[in-house]
Amino acid sequence: MTTAVADRAHGDEQHGHHGPAKGLTRWLFTTNHKDIGTLYLVFSLIMFFVGGSMALVVRSELFTPGLQFVHPEFFNQMTTMHALVMIFGAVMPAFVGLANWMIPMMIGAPDMALPRMNNWSFWILPVAFSILLSTLFMPGGAPAGGWTMYPPLVLQTGDAFPFLIFSVHLMGLSSIMGAINVIVTILNMRTENMSLLKMPMFVWTWLITAYLLIAVMPVLAGAVTMLLTDQFFGTSFFLAAGGGDPVMFQHIFWFFGHPEVYIMILPAFGIVSEIIPTFARKPLFGHDSMVYAASSIAFLSFIVWAHHMFTVGMPLTGQLFFMFATMLIAVPTGVKVFNWAATMWRGSMTFETPMLFSLAFLFLFTIGGFSGLMLAIVPADIQYHDSYFVVAHFHYVLVPGAIFGIMAAVYYWLPKWTGTMYNETLGKWHFWLSTIFVNVTFFPMHFLGLAGMPRRIPDYATQFADFNSVASVGAIGFGLSQLLFAWVILQCVRRNGDAATNEVWDNPKGLEWTVPSPAPYHTFDEPPQVSSQAAFS
Amino acid sequence: MFGLLAAERALADWTLNMRKGITALSEETWTLHMQVFWWCVAIAIVVFGTMIYSLFAHRKSRGAEAAQFSHSMSAEVIWTVIPIIILLIMAVPSAETLVKLEDSRKPDMTIVITGYQWKWHYNYQGENVAYFSSLARTSADARRKGSGIDPFTVENYLLDVDRPLVVPVGAKVRILLTSNDVLHAWWVPDLAIKKDAIPGFMNEAWFRAEHTGTYRGQCAELCGKDHGYMPVVVRVVEQDAFDAWLATQKGQAERVASAE
Numbered sequence: 019m020t021t022a023v024a025d026r027a028h029g030d031e032q033h034g035h036h037g038p039a040k041g042l043t044r045w046l047f048t049t050n051h052k053d054i055g056t057l058y059l060v061f062s063l064i065m066f067f068v069g070g071s072m073a074l075v076v077r078s079e080l081f082t083p084g085l086q087f088v089h090p091e092f093f094n095q096m097t098t099m100h101a102l103v104m105i106f107g108a109v110m111p112a113f114v115g116l117a118n119w120m121i122p123m124m125i126g127a128p129d130m131a132l133p134r135m136n137n138w139s140f141w142i143l144p145v146a147f148s149i150l151l152s153t154l155f156m157p158g159g160a161p162a163g164g165w166t167m168y169p170p171l172v173l174q175t176g177d178a179f180p181f182l183i184f185s186v187h188l189m190g191l192s193s194i195m196g197a198i199n200v201i202v203t204i205l206n207m208r209t210e211n212m213s214l215l216k217m218p219m220f221v222w223t224w225l226i227t228a229y230l231l232i233a234v235m236p237v238l239a240g241a242v243t244m245l246l247t248d249q250f251f252g253t254s255f256f257l258a259a260g261g262g263d264p265v266m267f268q269h270i271f272w273f274f275g276h277p278e279v280y281i282m283i284l285p286a287f288g289i290v291s292e293i294i295p296t297f298a299r300k301p302l303f304g305h306d307s308m309v310y311a312a313s314s315i316a317f318l319s320f321i322v323w324a325h326h327m328f329t330v331g332m333p334l335t336g337q338l339f340f341m342f343a344t345m346l347i348a349v350p351t352g353v354k355v356f357n358w359a360a361t362m363w364r365g366s367m368t369f370e371t372p373m374l375f376s377l378a379f380l381f382l383f384t385i386g387g388f389s390g391l392m393l394a395i396v397p398a399d400i401q402y403h404d405s406y407f408v409v410a411h412f413h414y415v416l417v418p419g420a421i422f423g424i425m426a427a428v429y430y431w432l433p434k435w436t437g438t439m440y441n442e443t444l445g446k447w448h449f450w451l452s453t454i455f456v457n458v459t460f461f462p463m464h465f466l467g468l469a470g471m472p473r474r475i476p477d478y479a480t481q482f483a484d485f486n487s488v489a490s491v492g493a494i495g496f497g498l499s500q501l502l503f504a505w506v507i508l509q510c511v512r513r514n515g516d517a518a519t520n521e522v523w524d525n526p527k528g529l530e531w532t533v534p535s536p537a538p539y540h541t542f543d544e545p546p547q548v549s550s551q552a553a554f555s
Numbered sequence: 556m557f558g559l560l561a562a563e564r565a566l567a568d569w570t571l572n573m574r575k576g577i578t579a580l581s582e583e584t585w586t587l588h589m590q591v592f593w594w595c596v597a598i599a600i601v602v603f604g605t606m607i608y609s610l611f612a613h614r615k616s617r618g619a620e621a622a623q624f625s626h627s628m629s630a631e632v633i634w635t636v637i638p639i640i641i642l643l644i645m646a647v648p649s650a651e652t653l654v655k656l657e658d659s660r661k662p663d664m665t666i667v668i669t670g671y672q673w674k675w676h677y678n679y680q681g682e683n684v685a686y687f688s689s690l691a692r693t694s695a696d697a698r699r700k701g702s703g704i705d706p707f708t709v710e711n712y713l714l715d716v717d718r719p720l721v722v723p724v725g726a727k728v729r730i731l732l733t734s735n736d737v738l739h740a741w742w743v744p745d746l747a748i749k750k751d752a753i754p755g756f757m758n759e760a761w762f763r764a765e766h767t768g769t770y771r772g773q774c775a776e777l778c779g780k781d782h783g784y785m786p787v788v789v790r791v792v793e794q795d796a797f798d799a800w801l802a803t804q805k806g807q808a809e810r811v812a813s814a815e
Contacts, residue, residue, distance in 0.1 A: 083712060085700035090780040164777045170754060171737040171779060258755020264738060265753060298613070299621040307631050329740055329775075330751045331758035334657045338650055345642045349635060356634040359606050366621035367614045377610070381603060388595035395645065397580075397652040398588040400749050401573055404740060404775040469570040470744040472775045475783030477698055479714045480707050484569055 037539050046141075049133035050539060051118045056435075057140050058115025059428075063504065065107030065147065066421075070497050072100035077459075077493035080486050085477055093476035094162035095154070101165035105282065106189045107147050109416065112424045113285040114139075114196045117224050120431060121200060123530040123537065124218045126209030126546040131202040139195035146188035153178035164474065166275070167242065169256040169267050173249050180250070183242045190235040197231035200224055209529070209545040215306060218528055222309050223288030226316045230277045230284075233320075238274040241267060265330050272323035280319045283383075283415060284312055286423025287354060290376040293430050294358055296526040297373035298365030304357045311350035311357075318347050328399050337396050344394040348387070355384055368524070371445035375426035378418055378453045386414030389464065404474075407467025413460045418453070425452070425503065433518035436510040437536030444506050451499035458492030574744055577766045577791070581747035583652045591645055598641075656747075659761040662729030666720070670732070670739030670752035670774070673781035677720050680731075684804040690784045691715035698784060714771040719788035723797035724767050732758040737779060743772035743787055751776055764791040 038044045038053065048054060075096045079087050088096070118136065122129055130136050153160040158176015161167070167182070175182065204225050208217070217225075244255040245267070254260025256267045287308075295302045302308065324332060324340040332340075358380055367373070389411040393399050402408055425448075433439050462485035467473075471482045478486065509515060518535040529548070533541050575585045613619045667678040671687075678685040690698075694713050697704035706712040722728050732741055734752035742749040746762040764770075772787040792800065 083706035084702070084704075085698065089700060090783065094777070094780060094782075162780070168738055168777070171777065174737070174779065258753075263756070265756070299615070300623060301625040303625055304627075304631055305625065329749050330753070331756070334654065337653060337657075341649065341653070342646060345646060348642060349638050352638045353631070353635060355602065356630075359602060359609065360627075360630065362606065362609045362613065364619070364622040364624075365609075365613050366619045367610065368616070369614075380606065384599070384602065388599065391595060392588065392591050395587055395591050395649045397584045397649060397656055397747070398591065400656070401584060401588070401744060401747060403749055404742075465569075465571045468573040470574075470742075470772065472742065472773050472783075474777045475773070477706075477713060477783050480709075480712050481570065483707075 047137070049129075049137050051122050051130045051133070051136065052435075052537065052539065054130075054136050054140050055115045055117075055119030058111045058118060058143075061140075061143060062108050062112035062115060062424075063507070065103050065111070066500070067504075068151070069100050069103035069108055070500065072096045072103065074493060074497050076100065077490040079476055080478070081490040082487060083478055083480050083483050088476070090476045091159060091162060094164075094474065095160040097474055098161050098164055099150070099154070102150060102161075103147070104416075105165065105278075106186075107143075109282050109420050109424070110189075110193060111143060113224075113227070113282075114193075116220075116285065116289070116424070116427050116431075117196070117200055119435065120530060121203060121221055121224060122207070123533065123541055124221050124528055125204065125207060125212060126529050126542050126548070127203060127207035128540060128542045130199050131207055132199045135195050136199055139192045139199065142188050142192040142195075146185045146192065149181050149188070150185040153181050156181070166268075166271060167245065168271075169245060169248065169264050172245060180246065183246045186242050187239055190239045193231050194235050197228035197235075200228040201232075204228075209542070209548060211548050215309065218288075219291035219302060219305065219308055220285070220288035223284040223291070223312050226312050227281050227284045230281050230316055230319065234274040234277045234281075237270060238278075241270040241274065244270075265327070268327050268330060269324065272326045273320070275326065276323045277316070277319040279412075279415075280315055282420045283423075284316070286379065286383075286420050287312060289423045289427040289430075290358065290379050292528070293372045293376045293426055294361050294380075296430075296523050297370060297376075298362045298367050299524065300361060300365040301527070302357070303360035303363075304353075307353060308357055311353040314350040315347060318343060318350070322347065325394060325399070328396050329403050341394055341396045345391065348391050348394075351387055355380065355387070370429075370523075371440070371442060371449055372426045372430035374446065374449045374453075375422045375429065378449070379422045379426065382414055382418030382422070382453075382456070386411055386419055389414065402467060404472055405467035406463040406471045406473055409473045410460050410463035410467060413463070417460065418456050422452075422456075428503075428507065430523075431530070432507065432510050433522045434530060434533075434535050434537055436513065437518050437534075438510045438513050439516040439518050439522075440506050440510050441515060444502060444509075448499060448502040448506060451502065452496060455492045455496035455499055459489050459496055460492075462486075462488045462492075576745040576747050577764050577768070577770065578746055578762050579765065580652065580656055580762070581745060583655070584747045587649055587652060590648070594641055594645065656760075659729050659759050661727065662761060663726040664722075665729045665731060666722075667731045667733070668720075668741055668752065670734040670736075670741070670778070670785075672736050672779050673774070673785040675716075675720075675739075675741070675785065675787060676735075679801070679804075682801060682805065683808050684801060685808075686718050686804075688716045688718050688720065688788070690786060691717055695784070711771065713784065714773070714786045714788070716786055716788045719769065719790045721790045721792060721797060721800050722764060723794045724764050724791050725794070727761060727763045729759065729761045732760065738776045739774050739778045739785070740776035741772075741787055742775040743770055743789055745770040745772075746789065749775050764789075767791045767793060 156177040161175050161178050161182045163172040247253040248255055254262040256262045256264045291302055322344045325344045393402055466482055466485050520534050521531045573588050575582050665680040669676040674687050674689040676687050693709050694715055697706055697709045732750050732752045734754045739752040748760045750758050750760045770789045774785045
């Protein structure tokens, strides 16, 4: 009882105006949304380089036909781990980091609603990824059955198998706790006068994303648990010999997997919806219809999962349903793209690095959308499926889509976080190198897929040689360009650059620009006053 | 000779597009692919064109003043309705082709294809002809790490097998697919067939080849370490050549049986 009282007194003192604790304990025990946001972002950057190195092993091997560097077993481990690390280690934590930093500041809240859970949801991640990456050194090597973990192949994984399952469980746990925190914060801690429909788009898209996470991460956890019991406890959920069905795993997996795709893109939609109005000096066009479009996309994401599996042998009516539902997604996605274009129309645009990344997002994500529409057409999909065309498609929506969105956000808010302007020249170099190389890497993959090259192969027929070499050169260029990104961030963190003003940009909208740069350790001890007419994005 | 080979290689290498293939449905698939592609190009020209114009015309450095409009119901309705119309135009022929793809009734012959790690097994139903089809020796030697063999010197590197599937031209061939171990997928681009081979389940597909020749594909579903090394080769021959081939195979099978 006395301890509880003492703890509370201590807790109250913590929320006073003094700064962060010193040393390592600051990061281990922090409940501050900005510290936790920083932890997420740094973790994500490290994983981005880890996953990127794996991609470079893959692309180096594929530079020319024949096996030069690795054996097929290790090649498959690299493709599998690259995907798991990039999806669960780089892209998702980056968005959670941005949510932690920005959502409280954008809605005028002093912190996230559940700060201790916030600490826990971050610190689970390094544990999860230590487990996952340690499988590389286990007998039988890391998981090599693809990130989709299809049985029966995944059951042939060596000692790594239970560690794979356990690390996926931990990642899911972390995501769910992060999502709960986002929802509770947004629904309860908005400042006075900020009605739901007046929230900034980044907050909106994250709210929708958080619901998607809570809906589907348990489904993934269930699916991998069934794999675990099939392997060790004699069940036959996915084993035909015991009356199970391997395809059922795919249905369950993609019921998670398709919303997961939007989990990785909706926050990026929110980011560019913040950035384009700032640099066009014009309010976001059709704010409410953007909200409805994002919500429709989220809803549709639950009824299109089987378009990932048109070759498994579904009934005709099932194929027709999933084809039509998938095509329908083009409508709300189109609305978003048109609204961004309308936001730029008759604006007064300047092209700082965040805007450049947002524009590249707009063009290149749309290209990924086009190939997505093509993939919806079932007869054509039967040719595209599991070929490099699909690899090109999802890398276009994930790299210049999700990752360019994250990079745009980092350049946009870095001066607010650090109080220092990044080096604009280096930022532009980073942008142009990334944009050129991302296209050199992924555009030729469309041609390879159409010419008949399957994905996930370590070696290929000689007629695929030329475009593979081009893609490999692009990948190495893209990878090296990202060192520039790390350098630019490091310079800002070291306060090596001009001091940033509070507004940073030319009259940007949003509460985050009303606080000093760098943002103080505690913001909004009193709820900020906003007029009932104010537009927040 | 070398000049000819080089020219052929150059032609094959920078392939940009899907092949039309050798069945009526592979050509229909190709047509659908091109239709949706051109729709995408048309939309891209309009949308990207507008955005690029805006990027040049509405920039601050040219003295553009920002307008402050942020809503237009009519614009929102227009760019919701037009995509729906385009989608409907695409959906109808796609559904029609899909219905034909699924209609495997009244086949002239049936072949049961079983996937193994890492080869295919072909069984001509009711003909007592069945055999495995594995990666050709030449490719298998060259593919090993440090083999010292340049893949470019190997004919049909990784796309050649010891015993191809042989089918008659013009016949409706139904294939029944299953697997002995993990998932595989039987893919021949020129037949526009890609279908998963699933242990414990039978999948169905069909084709009617319209041209003779040799057509190559690969396993398309990750199936373990040698996933990249289980090609599919289909030889389409005239009906009488096929009959002769089948008779020889049956003779061999009977000799093996009587020897036992």
